[in-house]
Structure formats: C-alpha cells, structure tokens
Amino acid sequence: MLAALAGATALVAAYAAHPGFTLEMDRPMPGVLTGFYEGERAGQDTFAWTRRQVTMRLPDLDRRGGWTCTVRLRGGRAATDMLPEVTFAVDGIVTGRYGTGNDFADIRVPLSQRRGAGAIITLTTDTFVPGGGDRRELGVYVDRWACAPDAGFTPMPPRPAIEAAAIASAAFGGLLMLMGAPAMLMAAGVIAVAGLQTLPLVRDFGPFSAFALPVDWLAIGLALTAWATLLLSRLRLGRAVSVAGRVVVFVTFAALYLKLLALLHPSKLVIDAVFHAHRLEWVLQGRYLFTQTMPSGVEFPYAIGLYVFTAPWTVFTSDFVSLLRIVITAAEAAGGLLLYRLIARSWDDRVVAATAASLYAVVPRTFEIVGNANMTNAFGQSVALAALAAATLWPLSKGHWRQWTGLTLLIAFGLLCHISTFTLLGAILGTLVLLYWWEGRPSLRREAVMMATALVAAAALAIVVYYGHFGDAYRSAARLRGAPAAAASASPLQTPVSVGTSVYDAAxxxxxxxxxxxxxxxxxxxxxxxxxxxxxxxxxxxAALAITFVVFTASVVVAPVDRAFYRYALEFISRVTLATYPVMVIWAALGAVWAWRAGGLARVTGVVLVAAALAAAGDAWLGWIR
Known part of the structure; x- marks a missing residue:
C-alpha cells in the first residue's frame, strides 16, 4: 500500500511541475494522434503533412481549468490563391477557422474549462495531390503541436497514469517484501523506482497511456520474473540467495523496467528499429540469407542470430519493434546477472560482484548502441559475455564433453549474431587460449586445448550454417578492395589523419x-x-578482454587512414569498446569497493564518482525520449 502511494504521489508531483507536452514531427506519431503522414525533414527542420482531418485524443485530461494548444503550421501551396483554411474543433465544437500562408504561423486553440475529463481536438482542412508520382492527399504542413494548462491552473495527471504508477511501484515494493528486504532497503528501492519512473511517465504523451505496452503490466511481469529468478536460484543452490544476490536481482530488474519505459515511450525515436523489424519478418518468411551494402559498395553477410532467437516470441505480439527492444534489453540485463555470478564464484566477493553488476547496467556505450537501435551488435555483445562466462566457469578438462558441446554451440551462436562479434569474440577467446597456455599449469593447458577446439568447431559451424553461403559477396568484396589497394600503393592518401588525432579520438x-x-x-x-x-x-x-581492447584499438590508431574513411575507423573503436567494456566495469567495481572500505576521503571520492556515473547514465537514459 505504501509503495503504491509513493508511486501515485511522485507522479502527481512530477506532473504538476511539467503538465504540458510538445509534439515535434521528428518521431512516430503516438496512438492518441491520427491523421498525419510520416514525418519529413527539410534541412534541420522536421515537419509532417496532415490528411484531411487530424484527431488528437487526450483521455482523462484534467478540464477543471483551461488549456491552450499552439499549432505551428503553414499552408504549403505554390499558388497562393489555393492556400487552405484550417478549422479547429474541441469535443465537436468549432473553436475557430484560420487562413494559412506559406510562412509559419502559430494558431492558438483554447480548451475551455468544463466538467468531466478528456478532450478530442480536430484539425480539418482542404487537401491537394502534389503529383509527380506523389498521390497523397495533403492538407497542411505542421511543424509543432504543443499544449499547456493556462496560467494559475495546476492539473492532475490522467487517472490511468496515476493507477499505472501506483501499480508499478507496488509491484516492485511487493518484490522487495517477498525478498525479505529490511525496512531501509525497501524504502530506498521503492523511492528510487517511484521517483525515476515518473520522468518518462509524465513526458509528452506518456500520461495518456501511449506506451507500446501497458506500464502496469510491464512492471508486474518483470517483478514476477525477478521473483521466479530468485526461486530458481534458491532451488539450484539448495539455500537462500545471499543478500547481495537479492540486491542484484532487484537492481537489475528495476533498471530493466526503467530502460523499457524509455524504449517503449511514444517519444522514443525509431532510428533503425524498423530496419530490424523488417529483417525479423524476412526470417519468419523463411528468408535467412541477406547482406548489407557499405557505402564503398562492399557487401557483407548480415548475421541473423537476434532474429532467430526472437522468432519464437512473435507468437505473443505483432509489434516487432517493441519485441526486439525488449529482447536486447533483457539480454543485457541477463549479462549483469551473469557478471555477478562470474565474480561471486571466482573471487567469493559478493560486494564487488554486486557493485560490478550494478555498474554494468549504467554503462553509457550501451545506452548509445541500444538507443540508436544497433540491435544485432547489442545482442551479440550479450551473447559474447555469456560465452566468456561459460568458458571461465565451466570445467573444460578432458572428459567434460557435455560442457564442451554447450560452449561450442554458445560460441557459434555468438558468432552468428554480428560480424564484429565474429571478429572480437574470436579474438577474446583466442587470446584467452594463449594466456592459458602461457600460464603453463597443466590443468589450464588442458582447458586451453578444449577451448581452442571449441572455438574452431564453433567457427566452422557458423561458416557451414551461415557465412559460407555468401561466396558471391566475398568475391565482389575482393574485387572492390583490390582496385583501391592497387591505387593506394601507387599514390599516397589524399587527406591522411595524423597519428596524434587518431590517438586523441581513440582515447x-x-x-x-x-x-x-x-x-x-x-x-x-x-x-x-x-x-x-x-x-x-x-x-x-x-586480461584477455584488456589485451583485445589494446591490440585492436592500437591497430586502428597506427593504421594509415584517409579522412574520408575515418568515421569507419572510429565506429570500429566503438565496437571494440562495446565488446570489452566488462573489464572496465569490473575494475571500476574493485576501485569503488576499495574506496568504500578505505574510508575517509577515499570513501567520499568513491561515492561521488559512483553518483556521477549514475547521473551520466540517467542523462543518457532520458536522452532516449528527449
């Protein structure tokens, strides 16, 4: 009950501070709005053409006071005598008719005070067909649509939003209670979830239930999954999960909930998510072999591990964009749980393990990769971490063929998730094999042999199953690369990037x-x-992660590259950091725990640095819906 009250109270307070919303035309239209064509861009400006009628439905909008909507639009007609008139109506009552011009004008639409809640705003106009192959019936050209309460009126949020916030907070409060969390920890967890969830819930159309999935059911589902995870862990361990382990499960699933709130928010830009949704459709249709063309004309195989993994889950939804977002974010969360298990079993230090798992959830690069919808790369990184954890935890000496088979299949799946994962996971595991052999202990050398054979078998399996079917693409790439290579040997780079610039940018x-x-x-x-x-x-x-990072980054720094292709070098560095960042997270966790245990100034500094890391993650998280 207290958790639900905290969620509802936090939402009311946050909505009172920012009750209005602004619809820019640079993202998909939320479900509460119909009658627009897809957004377009002209230079730095974004806009969207209307159809004959646009309808904005704002269910449960507080009408105890007045509101004003401001619509920035223009007629968009070459012939000025054809400029249309626009008619605005609120709840079926016309509030005004306005002529349009070819320059932008702000039209103010009043929503007067009345009994009841909710509003339906319509814009109606004449249309024209532009021709030239464009058969759309276009109305007017809208740049922005914003609504805000009138001065002196502090509205309440829509009732469904209050209920959703209360239920979500109660779900995670119930999880903490079932975990047996002490009162202080329970209060901190509830306050964190209740406070942070309000930021996306009150943003733009969030209060009007425009999320891709119902917020309350999302929270309930994740809380139940977290509880099931704890129960299964208890059965496997034969004892209660440690306090640190329970904290990690709560933090991981709470972070997953908050990330999904932003990813499923109506203001989240699609970017490349639709591209991946179409690829998933191809796989469902039985089309498994496809390539991606680089600007240079080179084609390379586009790995389909993510789509194959996601395919069975499509029986639950036809919203493939949201499904893919859930899959890659859940895979990342699973990586945090794996990291905890890896450290706890290897070092028997649950404090470091819990700190590392928590920091793993707030790494800026993952927000960038997931936010930009580089889904296959993000998923490949999660699978690669699982493969590295298996290679580290599973016994791989002679006779453990079941573990060897499992590791081989897991590595092969990782290699089939992204072409950079093929390169970097192979390099990480290959380096680990060499380190095992260099260390010289007989047990490690036996495991090095088993790991090496698993890596070779996995690569062979990935090639036979998928990559070996692209002979034409490889031959075309060889021809395209051969001509520039011959030209480069005869003439120097036109605009080479200096080593100093490369070092600075790599750092x-x-x-x-x-x-x-x-x-x-x-x-x-x-x-x-x-x-x-x-x-x-x-x-x-x-050490294998660190060596892989240093070697690949150094190779990019020292390799001569023309400025025209420099962005691809930097993009590769970003992929290297994505593949190897767990080592930095673990070192950071070691540093944070050392600082805390040292006390004094070191403790204060450590707390400040962890707080700064959380603040940076929060900024990246909110950047998804700005």
Missing part, C-alpha cells in the same frame, strides 16, 4: 564508452586486480 571514444567516473574508479581497481592475483581463470579472462 576520447574509449573514455566515453564507460564514462569518465568509471575510468577514474578503474585506476585503483586495476591495482587491486593485480594485487588480488590475476592468474586464475577469471583473472586471465579479464
């Missing part, structure tokens, strides 16, 4: 990947890792 991109607070925390964490002893299986896995 900048690497720091941006995890954020400067984690980089600072990782400095003492690195020394703590060395001091702890890094020659066990887990320590060598971290």
């Amino acid at each position: 900048r991109f690497s720091v941006m990947a995890v954020g400067w607070p984690m980089v600072v925390l990782a400095v003492p964490g690195l020394f703590m890792w060395i001091r702890r002893g890094w020659q066990d299986r887990f320590g060598l896995a971290l």
Whole structure:
C-alpha cells in the first residue's frame, strides 16, 4: 500500500511541475494522434503533412481549468490563391477557422474549462495531390503541436497514469517484501523506482497511456520474473540467495523496467528499429540469407542470430519493434546477472560482484548502441559475455564433453549474431587460449586445448550454417578492395589523419564508452586486480578482454587512414569498446569497493564518482525520449 502511494504521489508531483507536452514531427506519431503522414525533414527542420482531418485524443485530461494548444503550421501551396483554411474543433465544437500562408504561423486553440475529463481536438482542412508520382492527399504542413494548462491552473495527471504508477511501484515494493528486504532497503528501492519512473511517465504523451505496452503490466511481469529468478536460484543452490544476490536481482530488474519505459515511450525515436523489424519478418518468411551494402559498395553477410532467437516470441505480439527492444534489453540485463555470478564464484566477493553488476547496467556505450537501435551488435555483445562466462566457469578438462558441446554451440551462436562479434569474440577467446597456455599449469593447458577446439568447431559451424553461403559477396568484396589497394600503393592518401588525432579520438571514444567516473574508479581497481592475483581463470579472462581492447584499438590508431574513411575507423573503436567494456566495469567495481572500505576521503571520492556515473547514465537514459 505504501509503495503504491509513493508511486501515485511522485507522479502527481512530477506532473504538476511539467503538465504540458510538445509534439515535434521528428518521431512516430503516438496512438492518441491520427491523421498525419510520416514525418519529413527539410534541412534541420522536421515537419509532417496532415490528411484531411487530424484527431488528437487526450483521455482523462484534467478540464477543471483551461488549456491552450499552439499549432505551428503553414499552408504549403505554390499558388497562393489555393492556400487552405484550417478549422479547429474541441469535443465537436468549432473553436475557430484560420487562413494559412506559406510562412509559419502559430494558431492558438483554447480548451475551455468544463466538467468531466478528456478532450478530442480536430484539425480539418482542404487537401491537394502534389503529383509527380506523389498521390497523397495533403492538407497542411505542421511543424509543432504543443499544449499547456493556462496560467494559475495546476492539473492532475490522467487517472490511468496515476493507477499505472501506483501499480508499478507496488509491484516492485511487493518484490522487495517477498525478498525479505529490511525496512531501509525497501524504502530506498521503492523511492528510487517511484521517483525515476515518473520522468518518462509524465513526458509528452506518456500520461495518456501511449506506451507500446501497458506500464502496469510491464512492471508486474518483470517483478514476477525477478521473483521466479530468485526461486530458481534458491532451488539450484539448495539455500537462500545471499543478500547481495537479492540486491542484484532487484537492481537489475528495476533498471530493466526503467530502460523499457524509455524504449517503449511514444517519444522514443525509431532510428533503425524498423530496419530490424523488417529483417525479423524476412526470417519468419523463411528468408535467412541477406547482406548489407557499405557505402564503398562492399557487401557483407548480415548475421541473423537476434532474429532467430526472437522468432519464437512473435507468437505473443505483432509489434516487432517493441519485441526486439525488449529482447536486447533483457539480454543485457541477463549479462549483469551473469557478471555477478562470474565474480561471486571466482573471487567469493559478493560486494564487488554486486557493485560490478550494478555498474554494468549504467554503462553509457550501451545506452548509445541500444538507443540508436544497433540491435544485432547489442545482442551479440550479450551473447559474447555469456560465452566468456561459460568458458571461465565451466570445467573444460578432458572428459567434460557435455560442457564442451554447450560452449561450442554458445560460441557459434555468438558468432552468428554480428560480424564484429565474429571478429572480437574470436579474438577474446583466442587470446584467452594463449594466456592459458602461457600460464603453463597443466590443468589450464588442458582447458586451453578444449577451448581452442571449441572455438574452431564453433567457427566452422557458423561458416557451414551461415557465412559460407555468401561466396558471391566475398568475391565482389575482393574485387572492390583490390582496385583501391592497387591505387593506394601507387599514390599516397589524399587527406591522411595524423597519428596524434587518431590517438586523441581513440582515447576520447574509449573514455566515453564507460564514462569518465568509471575510468577514474578503474585506476585503483586495476591495482587491486593485480594485487588480488590475476592468474586464475577469471583473472586471465579479464586480461584477455584488456589485451583485445589494446591490440585492436592500437591497430586502428597506427593504421594509415584517409579522412574520408575515418568515421569507419572510429565506429570500429566503438565496437571494440562495446565488446570489452566488462573489464572496465569490473575494475571500476574493485576501485569503488576499495574506496568504500578505505574510508575517509577515499570513501567520499568513491561515492561521488559512483553518483556521477549514475547521473551520466540517467542523462543518457532520458536522452532516449528527449
């Protein structure tokens, strides 16, 4: 009850502070709005053409006071005598008729005070067909539509939004109660969820139930899944899950809930999400082999691991964009739980494990990759982490063929998720094999052989199953690359990028990947890792990640590159950081725990740095819906 009250109260307070909304035409239209064509862009400006009638439905809008909507539009006709008139109506009553021009004008539409709640606003206008192959019936050209309460009126949020916020907070409060959380921890968890969820819930059309999924059911489903995770863990362990483990489960699922609120928000830009939804449709239709063309004309196989994994879940929904967003975000959350298990089992330090799992959820690079809908790369990273965890935790000495088979299949699946995962996961595991062999202990050398054979078998399986079917693409790429290579040998680069610039940009991109607070925390964490002893299986896995990052980043820095292709070099560095950032997260966790245990100024500094990392993550999270 108290958790529900906290959620409702937080929403009312947040909505009172920002009750209005602004619809820019740079994103898909929410379900409460009909009658627009897809948004377009002219230079830096975005706009959308209307049809004959646009309807905006604002269910449960508080009408105890007045509102004013301001619509910025223009007629958009070459012949001025053909400029249309627009008619606005509120709840079926015409509020005004306005002539339009070819310059933008702001039209104010009053929503007067009345009994009851809700509003239906319509815009009606004459249309024309532009011709030239464009058969659309176009009305007027809208740049922005904003609504705000009149001065002196503080509205209440729509009742369904209050109920959703209360139910979501109650769901996570119930989870904390079932976990047996102490009162202080329960209060902190409820306040965090209740407070943070209000930010997307009151943003733009969020209060009007315009999310891709119902918020309350999303929270209930995640809370139940978290509880099931704890029950299964208890059955497997044969004992109660530790306090640190329970905290990690709560933090992971709460973070997953908050991320999905932003990803499923009506203001979230689609970017490349529709592209991936179409690829998923192709896989469902039985079309498995497809390529992507680079600007240079080179085609490369487009891995389909994400789509194959997602395909069975399509029986539950036809909204493939939302489904893919849920899958990749859930996979990332699973990576955080894996990281906790990996550290807790390897080092028997649950505080470091819990800190690392929590920091894993707030890495800036993942917000960038997921926000930009680079879905296959994000999913591939999660599978790669699972493969590395399996290679580290599972016994791989001779005779453990079941584990070897599982590792082989897991690696092969990772290789089939993204072409960069094929390269970087192979490099990480190959480096780990060499480190096992270099370490020299007989047990590690036996495991090195098993891991090497698993990697080779997985690569062969991935090639036979998928990558081997693109012979024409490989031959075309060889021809296209051959001509520039011959030309480059005969003439120097036209505008080469200096090594100094490459070093600076590589360092900048690497720091941006995890954020400067984690980089600072990782400095003492690195020394703590060395001091702890890094020659066990887990320590060598971290070394493999670090070596892979250094080698690939250095190769990009020293390789000569023309400025015309420099962006691709930087893009590759971003993929390298995505593949290897878990090592920085773990070092940062070691540094944060060391600072806390040291006390004094070190503790204060550590707390400030962790808070800065959380603030940076919050800014990136809200950036999804700005």
